[in-house]
Amino acid sequence: MRIDKDLVAAAATPLVLGILSDGDLYGYAILKRVGELSGGSMQWTDGMLYPLLHRLERLGYVSSSWGTSEAGRRRKHYAITPAGRAALADRQEQWAVVADALRQVWQTAQRPPAVAEGWA
Amino acid sequence: MELHAELEAHIDRWRGYVQRRQAISPADVEELEDHLREQVADLQATGLDDEEAFLVAIKRLGNLDAVSREFAREHSDRLWKQLVLVPEDSSDAAAPRRELAVVLALAVGAGLAVKAGLTWIGDGEVLARNLGLLVFPFLAAYFAWKRRLTGQVATALLVPFAALAVLLNVYPFAAGGSTEVLAALHAPVVLWLLAGVAYVGGRWRSDGRRMDFVRFTGELAIYYTLLALGGAVLVGLTFAVLQVVGADLEPVLEDWILPFAVPGALVVAAWLVEAKQNVVENIAPVLTRVFLPLTIVMLLAHLAVLTAAGGLVDVDRDLLILMDAILVLVLALLLYAISARDSLAPPGLFDVLQLVLVVAALAVDAVMLTAMLTRIAEFGFSPNKIAALGLNLLLLVHLVRAAWLTVGFLRRRRPFNDLERWQTRYLPVYGAWAAIVVVVFPVVFDFA
Numbered sequence: 368m369r370i371d372k373d374l375v376a377a378a379a380t381p382l383v384l385g386i387l388s389d390g391d392l393y394g395y396a397i398l399k400r401v402g403e404l405s406g407g408s409m410q411w412t413d414g415m416l417y418p419l420l421h422r423l424e425r426l427g428y429v430s431s432s433w434g435t436s437e438a439g440r441r442r443k444h445y446a447i448t449p450a451g452r453a454a455l456a457d458r459q460e461q462w463a464v465v466a467d468a469l470r471q472v473w474q475t476a477q478r479p480p481a482v483a484e485g486w487a
Numbered sequence: 488m489e490l491h492a493e494l495e496a497h498i499d500r501w502r503g504y505v506q507r508r509q510a511i512s513p514a515d516v517e518e519l520e521d522h523l524r525e526q527v528a529d530l531q532a533t534g535l536d537d538e539e540a541f542l543v544a545i546k547r548l549g550n551l552d553a554v555s556r557e558f559a560r561e562h563s564d565r566l567w568k569q570l571v572l573v574p575e576d577s578s579d580a581a582a583p584r585r586e587l588a589v590v591l592a593l594a595v596g597a598g599l600a601v602k603a604g605l606t607w608i609g610d611g612e613v614l615a616r617n618l619g620l621l622v623f624p625f626l627a628a629y630f631a632w633k634r635r636l637t638g639q640v641a642t643a644l645l646v647p648f649a650a651l652a653v654l655l656n657v658y659p660f661a662a663g664g665s666t667e668v669l670a671a672l673h674a675p676v677v678l679w680l681l682a683g684v685a686y687v688g689g690r691w692r693s694d695g696r697r698m699d700f701v702r703f704t705g706e707l708a709i710y711y712t713l714l715a716l717g718g719a720v721l722v723g724l725t726f727a728v729l730q731v732v733g734a735d736l737e738p739v740l741e742d743w744i745l746p747f748a749v750p751g752a753l754v755v756a757a758w759l760v761e762a763k764q765n766v767v768e769n770i771a772p773v774l775t776r777v778f779l780p781l782t783i784v785m786l787l788a789h790l791a792v793l794t795a796a797g798g799l800v801d802v803d804r805d806l807l808i809l810m811d812a813i814l815v816l817v818l819a820l821l822l823y824a825i826s827a828r829d830s831l832a833p834p835g836l837f838d839v840l841q842l843v844l845v846v847a848a849l850a851v852d853a854v855m856l857t858a859m860l861t862r863i864a865e866f867g868f869s870p871n872k873i874a875a876l877g878l879n880l881l882l883l884v885h886l887v888r889a890a891w892l893t894v895g896f897l898r899r900r901r902p903f904n905d906l907e908r909w910q911t912r913y914l915p916v917y918g919a920w921a922a923i924v925v926v927v928f929p930v931v932f933d934f935a
Contacts, residue, residue, distance in 0.1 A: 394518060395525040412549030413526070417518060418557040425561070436521065443518045 370409050378409070379419055381458040387429060387447040388455060393436075394420065394443070420445055428454050494537040498523065504551060510559035523548060586758070589632055594754040597625035598747030605746055612667055616655045619675040622750045623648065623682060626757055630685035633761065640689030644681055651677060651925065658929050665870045666929040673874075676921035679704075680914070697911035702826050703760055705771030705819070710756040718748055772827025775820055779840055782820055786847040789813070793854050807862075810855050811875055814882050817848045821889065825910055830903040838897055845890045852883050870932045874924050881920055885913050 386392065386400045394416055401409055423429045428451030436442040447455070498520065505516050523544050530540035548554070600621040608614045627644060630636070636644075655674060660667035686703060687696035722740060729736045789810070824841055859876050866872075892909055895901035 393521070395522045398522075399529075412554070413522060413547045414519065414549040414551075414554035415557055417515060417522075418554075418561040421515075421558075421561050436525075438524075440521050440524065441517055442521050443514075 368408050370405070375409050375411060379411075380423065381455060381462060382409075383416075383419065383423065384428060384447060384451055384455040384458070387445055388452060391444050391446040393434075393445065397445070423451070426454075427451070491537050494527070494541055497538075497541050501545065505555075508551070508555040508558070510555050510562055512562070515558065519548065586633075590629065590754060590758040593625045593629050594751035595747070596628075597622050597750035597754055600625065601750045602743075602746040605742075612660070612663075612671065613656075615671045616660075616667065616674065617652075618671075619678045620648070620652050620655065622753060623678045625750070625754055626682050627685040629754060629757060630682070630688075634685070634688035636685065636689060640684070643689070644685055647681060648678070654926055658934060660929065660934050664935045666932050666934055669870055669874050669928055670925045673921040673924040677918055677925060680918035680921075694908050694911045697914060698826050698907065701822050701911070701914075702769060702771065703757075705823050705826075706760045706763075706769055707753075707756050709770050709774070710759050711752060714752045714756055718752065769827065771823050775823040775827060776837065778820060779824060779837065779844060782817060783840065783844050783847055786813075786817065786844070786851055790847065790850055790854065793851070807855060807858060807875060810851065811878060814848060814852060814855075814879075817844065818882065818885065821845065821848075822910055825907055828903065830907055832903075834897045834899065838893065842890060842893045842897065845886050845893060849883070849886045849890060852879055852886060855879055856883065870928055870935065874928065877920055877924070881916060885916075888913075 382401060382404075383397060386397055386404075392400070397420075398411060398413055398416055401411065420429065420431075424431055424445070427448060429445045430448050431443050431445050434442050434444050501523070502516060502520060505511055505519060506513070511519075526544035526547060527537075527540045530543055531537070535543065601618070604614050604617060604621050608617065627648075631641060631644075651674060655670060658670075660670070683697075683700040683704075684691045686700050687693065690696050722736075722744065726736050726740075793810075821841065821844065824837070828837075856876075856879050859872060859879065863872050863876070888909055889906065892901060892906040896903050896906055
């Protein structure tokens with residue numbers, strides 16, 4: 368199953384912040400984690416992650432530092448900041464409300480025949 | 488990881504593509520490259536070969552245009568090229584700082600020299616003769632430091648400078664005489680060309696380097712004007728504030744601010760032009776394109792006025808001096824139009840316009856020469872007339888040959904390079920003429 372592009376975009380910020388709240392990571396590792404969490408169905412254009420990370424950094428939600436990879440290349444690591452944790456908690460609440468609303472809609476939608484008959 | 492030459496070549500080429508995107512900074516390129524290499528390594532681990540792994544990794548990274556647009560949205564400031572004079576986080580930050588210190592020291596030095604001149608020589612004709620001599624060493628010293636001039640070149644600069652300094656001060660100029668004014672006007676031209684020798688690091692025979700000096704001169708004029716405008720605004724505001732509290736800035740302005748700011752700004756402007764080279768687009772060529780057609784219109788109007796005025800003997804001599812200034816300006820315009828042009832591009836509309844400009848300037852020059860010759864026939868020789876006549880003849884030769892070469896280029900008989908070379912080769916002639924006016928004229932005309 369492929370997840371709709373807009374939905375991926377909307378989920379990107381809380382997903383990245385949530386992954387970083389488990390520990391510091393670099394870009395590629397963040398994407399790998401997204402793939403693992405969604406079973407590969409959340410497809411992302413890899414290059415788009417970096418402008419997003421830079422935006423989060425500008426907003427003060429994450430901080431970055433240059434380190435070295437095991438192969439000796441320079442690598443940029445990202446860490447979540449206290450402001451980022453606050454933003455994540457906020458997003459979490461919002462998503463909980465959305466998810467809850469959706470769940471109720473799905474439950475009513477599971478009995479469509481009765482509704483349809485009523486209107487007919 | 489073992490060596491994969493093909494893969495490395497692919498990645499190198501990809502890096503080249505990405506680096507050309509203005510919105511993606513070198514640090515971002517590094518970050519993306521790290522990503523790409525990780526992805527490739529993971530794909531190779533699943534059994535893909537180098538080529539396949541690279542193609543898949545590139546595909547996953549996404550369309551470069553879209554990604555770079557996303558970067559641009561986040562970093563819109565990067566689309567404006569930033570001139571970094573003193574980088575903050577570079578490992579060799581000491582070098583630009585040292586340069587800044589040298590520039591500031593030289594700027595203050597130039598200010599001190601002018602201030603000392605004002606104090607000990609006074610502000611009469613003697614200072615006017617020496618002003619260029621006071622400022623030149625500091626500008627030349629900057630280039631000497633920057634280009635690490637050899638002792639030989641430094642001597643080649645010092646000897647004519649010293650000779651000029653001695654002559655200008657030993658000659659017994661008659662008070663208020665025209666040879667003195669002419670010497671004061673022409674000495675800076677000689678000094679400027681000497682500064683050019685320092686600018687090109689002694690390689691003054693190279694046409695390319697000469698053209699660089701022409702470009703430098705134009706950009707310097709623009710940067711100096713900008714600095715002067717900014718300075719004028721600051722001084723004006725200070726004036727207004729001080730006036731409100733009843734203090735008068737004028738003595739301080741005349742005695743301290745101007746003597747330091749005017750020569751100091753020249754050194755600072757030279758440094759700015761040096762630093763911005765390659766980073767920011769040159770402004771002079773852009774202005775040239777705007778003013779080329781306008782100048783043609785102006786010249787044609789002048790021509791109409793001059794011919795309608797009739798009797799050329801009665802033409803006011805101030806007008807002749809003005810027209811000389813205009814012709815020099817036209818020449819500068821021509822030089823910039825040429826310096827900015829891609830010498831391999833085929834002839835275009837602007838080259839035709841350039842020819843029109845040269846022909847219009849020639850016509851004006853011809854009218855002026857006639858006026859001058861009639862004046863000389865009528866009133867006899869004077870240092871002023873000969874100096875003006877000489878300059879006009881030099882301009883005439885310059886323009887005629889430039890027109891001839893432009894026609895050849897437009898008819899695709901000659902490469903543009905011929906026209907370029909003619910400009911740079913001819914430049915020293917003006918310096919030689921200026922030197923003659925400074926050195927020979929006073930003797931010939933008995934210092935009158």
